[in-house]
Amino acid sequence: MEWILGFAGIILLVIGLVGQAFEMRKIRLTTYKDEDLGSANIFMNKRNYKWYALLGIGIILWYVAERM
Secondary structure (H helix, E strand, O other): OHHHHHHHHHHHHHHHHHHHHHHHHHHHHHHOOOOOOOOHHHHHOHHHHHHHHHHHHHHHHHHHHHHO
16 A cells, blocks of 8 residues: 555656646746746746645655655
């Protein structure tokens, strides 16, 4: 049972990291031109919150699997 939780946690972490990377790329391309540098506030965009939640759930599942 522990390995199922750990595996699910790792899958959620990978999906969350890849999804957030693509989302941040889309945010940067719609907000800034190619010459401009991105802002640090790009991390607080509302579209990133779903990916943060997915990462948090993955970390919690992985932690629970390690402690069982």
